[in-house]
Amino acid sequence: AQKITQTQPGMFVQEKEAVTLDCTYDTSDPSYGLFWYKQPSSGEMIFLIYQGSYDQQNATEGRYSLNFQKARKSANLVISASQLGDSAMYFCAMRERNTDKLIFGTGTRLQVFP
Amino acid sequence: GAVVSQHPSWVICKSGTSVKIECRSLDFQATTMFWYRQFPKQSLMLMATSNEGSKATYEQGVEKDKFLINHASLTLSTLTVTSAHPEDSSFYICSASSGNEQYFGPGTRLTVT
Numbered sequence: 001a002q003k004i005t006q007t008q009p010g011m012f013v014q015e016k017e018a019v020t021l022d023c024t025y026d027t028s029d030p031s032y033g034l035f036w037y038k039q040p041s042s043g044e045m046i047f048l049i050y051q052g053s054y055d056q057q058n059a060t061e062g063r064y065s066l067n068f069q070k071a072r073k074s075a076n077l078v079i080s081a082s083q084l085g086d087s088a089m090y091f092c093a094m095r096e097r098n099t100d101k102l103i104f105g106t107g108t109r110l111q112v113f114p
Numbered sequence: 115g116a117v118v119s120q121h122p123s124w125v126i127c128k129s130g131t132s133v134k135i136e137c138r139s140l141d142f143q144a145t146t147m148f149w150y151r152q153f154p155k156q157s158l159m160l161m162a163t164s165n166e167g168s169k170a171t172y173e174q175g176v177e178k179d180k181f182l183i184n185h186a187s188l189t190l191s192t193l194t195v196t197s198a199h200p201e202d203s204s205f206y207i208c209s210a211s212s213g214n215e216q217y218f219g220p221g222t223r224l225t226v227t
Contacts, residue, residue, distance in 0.1 A: 033214060043205055045218035052214065091157065100146055100211045104157045
């Protein structure tokens, strides 16, 4: 069965610093997709970044990058130059092949302080 | 990116009544939509997959007679919580796929008194 693990319930980072949020996954399927979402206190889920299992390069979207290590089954999110507005819950998710269903990790609460 | 809307954004209802939540894809067609439930300080749990023109597929442990899903068009899926009870109070979020990405609605906060 597919599984997503986020071992950091909470993280603190100072403004303008970089932070890495950990995510490991388990699947026997060779084809899968990995996602990161941000959920601020308002509750909306904001799509941040996507990595396909066959993508050769790590995905990047502005200040977000995904450190994809396939052999270790990890897909850590790196946020560079943190901003106060980055304070939120962050969820890692994996998509099952052929169904589009997303399986979510338990999330990491990131707090950015001045 | 694609936009998904939900209505209402919050609702309070009395125990025993039914509540309908709408999920719309505003600028794209979605043959498949998903309904999630999120309890406070917890992750999103998939409830069901809504397929346009056919019956929804429910996850294990989700009562299909309690959570009625209808996907009548390519842009609209509805979730009806029937005979709601206080334990159904939660944050309900829908999503729809567009290409490789999956876009979420803003969520509906349901409180059953």
